[in-house]
Every structure is written in C-alpha cells, then in structure tokens.
Amino acid sequence: MTNHWVDIKNADVILVMGGNAAEAHPCGFKWVTEAMEHRKAKLVVVDPRFTRSAAVSDFYAPLRAGSDIAFLGGVINYLLANNKVHMDYVKAFTNATFLIREDYEFKDGLFSGYDEAKRSYDKTTWAYQLDKEGYAMVDETMENQNCVWQLMKKHYSRYTPEMVEKTSGTPKADFLKVAEMIGSTATPDKVLTILYALGWTQHSHGSQNIRTMAMIQLLLGNMGRPGGGVNALRGHANVQGITDMCTFSANLPGYLVSPTDGDTTFEEYKTRRTPKPLRPNQMNFPQNFSKWHVSLMKAWYGDAATADNNFAYDWLPKRDGAHDLMDTVERIHQGKINGFIIQGFNPLAALPNKKKVGSALAKLKYMVVMDPLRTDTSEFWKNFGELNNVKPEEIQTEVIRLPTSCFAEDPGTFTNSGRVIQWHWAGAEPPGEAKSDREIIANIFTRLRAAYAKDGGKFPDPILKLTWAYSNPTHPSAEEILREINGRALKDVTDPKDPTKVLVQAGQQLPGFAMLRDDGSTACGNWIYCGVWSQAGNNSARRDTSDPSGVGNTLNWGFAWPANRRVLYNRANSDPKTGQPWDAKRPGIRWTGSAWAGVDIPDIAPALGPDSGAGPFIMTPEGVARLFSLGGMAEGPFPEHYEPFETPLGENPFHPGKKNVVSNPAARVFKSDMGSFGKAEEFPYAATTYRLTEHFHFWTKNIESNAIVQPAAFVEIGEELAKEKGIKNGQMVKVRSNRGEIKAAAVVTKRIKMLDCGGKKVHHVGIPIHWGFVGVARDGFLANELTPFVADANTQTPEYKAFLVNIEKA
C-alpha cells in the first residue's frame, strides 16, 4: 500500500477491483465500513462475481475475468474526454508534459522495438527527448504531439464505452456509472482509494492492471494524499515483510536489484543501478544506491568486505537468467535442479498446473519441507485415489520433513500491507520436536560452514566469511536479527558538511538510512528497515495508539518503512507552488516557510521547499510520476489490453484478426507449455480461482473450526449456465481444463451472470481453492489441477485468475 489500512477511513470513494477485500481481508475491511459510516464514503465493486464486498457496496458492476485493462483504459478515456482531471496536479507532479522520442510508436497492438523470436522488446524508443545537458524536454502547453499527455490521449481514445462493453462485458450504463463515481474525485476536496489484491496480480498482464489504476489515481490527483493511493492488500500477515527481505531471486533485501552475469565488475553494477537525474534540482533518491548496497555487504560480510575487494562483490551470485518459481519448476523438470528446500510453502497446491509440478517433484533426489503443518506437497508421492493418482513405487524422491513452530509460537515481526513493521511475542511453546525456522536454518548453515572449513571446496569464501555473530550460533534470536537488519555504525559516522561532527558513534544502532555510507563505515541488512531498531530500542514493538491529527497515522505505533512514513509521496498532498494542502480539511505535510512539517514524516528533504522545484516522486530521476513508464515495464510504456492466454473470445477485440497480439506478447512461455493452452471450442467457459473468507489458502483445511463453517470444495456457476447444462444446485460436477480436471459440488447462483461481449455470450466458472488431500476438512481436488503455466511478464506471478474450462455433471 502506498497508504495504510487506517487511512482508508479518509476516502470519499472506495473502489474494490482486482480483489475482494471483504472476503479476503475482513479485518482491514473495517476501515471501509468506517469510511462509509463516518465520511459517507461510497463503495464501488467491479468483479466477475457479485462478491461479499459487493454485498455491502453502493454499486456493483460485472466484468469478464482478465479484461481489467479494457475497463480501466475506458475510465482513463472517460476522465480525459469529460475533463475529470486534477490538472494542476497532473501538470506539476506527472510526466504529462514530457516529450517522448519521435521514433516511439504503437501500431497494431505492438509498441516499437518488438522482437517476436525473443518475445521481448528493445525499449530504446520508449524514452524522453533529452536536451544537451541530458535532461528530459518538456512542453508546458502539452500541445506537442509527442508529449505524454497527447500520446496518452491518443492511446486511450480507442477505449470507448462501447469497446469496454464489447471486451469486458460490462453493460455500458454500468460502466459509465462507475466511471462517473471514480471521476467525482478529480476535485481537490475529494479522494478515491483503490483496494486490490491477487485479482489484479495473477494475470499474464497483472502488473499493467495495477499501472493502469496508478495512472487513474495520478489523473485524479489522488496519490500521496490521505484517503488515496494505490493499495495492494497483501495476502498473508507477513508477505510484505517477505517481499521486503528478498524472496525474489532478482532482488537483494530492500528491492536492490541483484547482479546479473552482465555486471562483470562492481563499477558496472553500481553505475547501472544509480540513475542520473532526468530533470534539474530533483532528489533522485536512488542515487544513494551504493550506500545501501555497501552497507548490506558490510552486514553480511563484516570485516571481510573491504574497499579493496569491492566489498565482497565477487561473492554475490550473478543471475544467468530467470530464477523465479515457475522457472525453478521448469528447471527441476529438465533435471537441472535435483534438491529442493521448501520453507513454509506448499508448491504442489500453490503453483499452477499440478500435474507438471507433481511430475517435477518426482524427479528430485531429495526434498526438505519445513512447515508447521502436514502439507499436500510433503505427501505428493502418496496415492490419494483420484485426488493424487500417483504410483509411489515409481517415485524415488527422498522427502525430509522438518516440523517448524508456527507464527504464534515464535517472536518476531510481521510487516503488514501498510508497511508497518509490528513485533509479536510468542504465545506458546512449539509442540513436540518442532523448532523455529531460525534454528533450523542456523543448524543447516553452521554444519555447511563446518564442512567447507574441513574439506575446502571450489569457492568457500562466501560461506566461510559470512558474519554469524549471534550469541547462540545455532539459534539466533529474533531480536538479534532485527537489530542486524536495522544496522549499526562500524566507525563514527560524521556529517558530510562538517567532518568534525559525529552523527552516530561507532557501535551504535543507526537511526535511519540517511546515515548509511558507502565507505564501509555502516552495516545495514535492509536499508528500508533502517530505524526499526534504533538506539531507542525496538521501535516495531511500540504500541502507542495516540493520533493527535485524527487522520490515523499513529506515528508511535510500530515502525513503518521507509523512515516511519505512513503515506508515501506525501509531498503531493500539497500545492506545488504554495506547499499548502490541496484540501485544508485533509492534513498531510505542509511547507512552514522554512521546512516541511505536519502529521507524517515528509517524503522529501525537509528543506526542499516549493521554490526548489523538487518534485514529490523522489524515487524517479525526474521527480514526477510516470504516466508513460519509459522502459520500466516488459510489455509497453502504456498499458494495453491483451487477452488472457486462454480467451473465450479467441481474439483481442482491440486488434481483431491479429494473432500475435491476442495475449501479452512479452509474457514468457516455456516451450514445453506452448501446447498446454486450451481453446474456446473445447473449453468454452471463462474460469477464475479465488479464496473464501472462511479459509486461509491451504492451511485452515487443517483446522476444525474453519472446516465446520466451510467444509467442502465447490465451484460456482450462474443460473443460465446451470440451466443450459442441466446442473442442479449442490450436484457434483466435473470441471476440465486442457491440463486436468476436478470434481466438486456446484453452487448455482444469481451472483454470476452471463456477460454479453459484443454478441458473444460468456459464462464464468468460479473455483475456490482451499481444498486438498490432507487436513480435517473434506478431501477435495487441488484447484491448480486446472490452471495454466504462464505468468505476468514482469513479476512471473501465475495467471490463476483467467483461463478456460468445460463443465458437466459428474
């Protein structure tokens, strides 16, 4: 979330799309009901199904699964055509006025630079026109045909309400009503928030779904403002923390892009990741990259990381290509990986195309499962009849289960969707032989290190030299690790303007990332967490609910990254020229005449006043937000509608007859999966998977209370489809995709309506995911028997939300 949970109460219009907040985030949803009761906020829900969120909404509109960009592109067109734009904001705080290279082009569904063989783009032309000093050129009048404003207008002029109806199946009147409600917040005194989740991410064009919404929020002037922002509701108590700490193979902690095999020297690596300013007088905050990186290496390698050895740069692995989860499964499949350590993860249930995942696991030599629960994955080799029809005698994978404590049996932190890091205390002892994840990992590491020390090896230094200064090396405490993540001064840290002035004494915990240095004098395990455990102690454990401003920022509750800031880009809440809030009733930070101050930690250098010309979007080298995203995205600088890889329409309504742009032309498809996609002729129905409020992923099927309130697997279909197929409510049905089939009870409902997409009737089949073959709930099929093995082109998040099936009575 750019904002945070409590901040939802400050919204005037709440859009729930690409998610189902009431269903999946019932506790956070309290801030929606709060806004509705106390601010008279309106709740709008757009979803293929009439959901639990829709049940308490002011307005609901349906759309076809996988057509969000068509809908949101339609909203952009509506805002531009009806002048529902916060123009002062857009001109000052976005790149609307910036000039794009004249050789940039969008034609026949493709942007300039496409390489069909590689399924990727050369992004050279997706760039600003630069002046002699290397700064981007702008046209304040926005009349130049190559300025972002004009290019955007042209791009989205095709997204008419008629095209939205034809593509998304949303009745035109319903679409216009939603567009009007969204557009009502274009004035400075009204703010809209968007709550989304996996309904936007789990598509082959998921990142672009979110970007389209970000563009809308920029046009409305809602970024950086209380009650606004683009808000991802994360799916797990600590999934934000996991992301922050680097579970992605392409990142080091704190979103520092990890080196690739092209970064042959430390200098190259640093240069490529330290952007040059694109406009004068901007903060260009990522220019500090080397300070964050070197401090990380000092945290990892301590005295062994020196200026002479480039702070141990050579010890970091260099990526030779993708290493995401989908790719890992593919590599196991190809026999390139033969050992798999699985920590708190149930890939057989959680990854698409269960058949492929199961047959990959069967090729492993060994598999270690660290989990508090018996998982389906750990029993992938057992025969559970039609639910898991394998031959154990043919599977040689050695499975080792290491029982772990669960979150309530271990202290540590959760980082919630609003980036607030909160300490939690252990509520009980773990049962039996269960050990904390830290203890298990530490034992694996210390044994590995001992083996390297004894036997040597090809490249022992990265293991042998790793800092491991815990009081008990085989059981580091959560406190020690959080202190290490925060970081400390290794030498006295001095003021760059006055080297005689010591800011932090050697040995002290660092107060924030402004103190990080790239000369080896500071260590920090994750720059964005710097400040969480300062000299004042464990700030994540703070529990002060006081909220003097009433906007809900509670600055002394836990610690929000970065810098305890609660609303990102909060400089944008104030007028560019005066520095005073756009809406006096909506306090954020304001310019006092000499500094920024207010009810949040300013997201700009305190002394960079309105006269400085510094923009609020400090993480871009141009200081403004990007309506045109330059080379940031894999499939284009403006989001374009592409169909899911399995489409009920068979073609892209925006590009009829063009076979190469039906689906995302830049999404990766493994050769072996090319034939695994089904066609509408054989699988005519649009399917989507989702979660239910009674359950949490594949965990709570192990819990009696949850099983009682939602005991068994089901699929949902509309009354029209049920009638066509002769399916009665509660009857068992068989759902097939080109990859597998499941059986479950049918729920026949009015909540899923047939959609009319330009004369083509589209039915949806809804598939909740929570069942499997272990646990106390009734056994059921893993929903991922059905889902396709293809993912978002930027994040490699699988396309669980839109594919094709057929359905019949079982």
Added chain:
Amino acid sequence: MQSLDVQNRSATTTASPQVRVAKEPVAKLIDISKCIGCKACQVACMQWNDLRDEIGTMGGVYDNPTDLTDQSWTVMRFSEVQRGQDGRLEWLIRKDGCMHCEDPGCLKACPAPGAIVKYANGIVDFVSENCIGCGYCIAGCPFNVPRISKKDNKAYKCSLCSDRVAVGQAPACVKTCPTGALLFGAKDEMVARGAKRVNDLKERGHAQAALYNPQGVGGTHVMYVLQHGDRPDLYSGLPVDPKISPWVALWKGITKPLLSIGLGLAVLGAFFHYVTRGPKEEEPGGKA
C-alpha cells in the same frame, strides 16, 4: 449471571429476587448493511462456548452449518434477492440466532421449573440442568431458534454470552466482528444507534430501511438494521410480525393450574406434539 439477577423463571410461581438495583437492559445490534457474512461470529461462538458441530457437506449454499443446532447457536443465512425485472441483485446475509425477546415465548411455554430464565438485563437463558427436553420452547419461539440435542435431549440456544456480559464483556460474536456489523450495549443506546444507521441507509437510497425490534414480542434484545424494513421476510424468512403462538397463552392462562394439581400431562403432551411438529410453513426467499 447470578440468581439474584433473575427476573423471570419458567413454570414457577415463586417470586423473583428484587433486592438488587435493577440492571440496565442490554441489546445486541446486528447491522446487516455492514455484514459481510464472514462467519467469524460463528467461530467465536463455538470457541467461547466450547461447541463443535459436525464437519458437514457442501449442499449448494454458503450457509454452513446449514441450520441452528445444539452445537451451532448462531448461523449466517445467505439470501440472493433480485426484485423486479431489472432489479439489482442483493446478497442479504443475516446472522440468525436467539432474539432474546422482552416477552419470551420459550419461557412462557416451558413446563420445567427454572429451565428458562430471563435476567433483569433482558437476556433469556436456558438453565440446561433443569431442562426436561420436551421441546415446548421450540413451539413457543416465534423465531424457530431452540434446538434439542440428540446427545443429551436438552434444548440449547444462544445465551447472549450471559457469562461474559455478567463480568462486563461483550458477547463473543460482537467482540470478534471485524466490520462493526455487531454492536452491544445498553438497549436505549443500541436503539439510538440503530436509528442513526437507518438514516444513513435512507440517504443511500434505501427508503424503507428500518430497525427490527418487533413489538409483537415486546421488543427484542437482539435487533437488526434492515435495508428493507418493509420486507423482513427477504432476509431468509425473518418473521414480519412475530407473535407468541396463542396456544402458549392458552397453556399459561387455563391449563397451567391443571399441572399444579398433577393432571392432564399426557393430554398436553400430545397437544404440544401437534404444536411442535405442526403445520410447516415454506420459507420465502431463495437460498445460496
């Protein structure tokens, strides 16, 4: 709750204790316009009261367990309502359970001395050790709430967590409700709060919004905020104008003296069997 707080007891003519300063009537307010049907209240109820129903099956509806039982003192009932040709769909979700009537039909109908009590704060509670399992409370209830256990042949229903309320805590369901759809407090305050919510719903276009506090049973200590106050039946068959069956009044007025002289028990048993199992009415409204 202590015996000193008992205001009424079933099947007894003994006077209730009166020395205590009268307790303020309490109420639970269920705001259906804020309810997302998450069933956290169901789980809280089973955990606080140590109840575990069967792990059932999926019969085509979200209602699980599908009905109130001796183990499920509250269940969510989901109703898909689409009125008129182009009417917009509504998913009306009602938390069902004991309404804690000011004039409780179950207590009136109960022949077992002290098996059903009403406390001074309005809570109607079953004192299970006194229950004889006759099922008359079911006949007396206009909301079809009590259920007889197959395990011990005694009647059970929501106690409004009288044990929690007695020590100043809200019922478990209210404590756990994530969206503020459940509130608990003094009845006056809950009525005022309900009126405010009704106004808000009217502003949002629900012209017929109303507070459900039916006077046919003297008002209730569990009240609903309904978007469609004119059509309670849309909410999985919530009674439009609940009243205690006239047979119960007859039992109280005429036949009770017969019991005191030890006559007519068998006759009455048969009589009430008819009332209990008696003509069934179809519940209006679709289910899912």
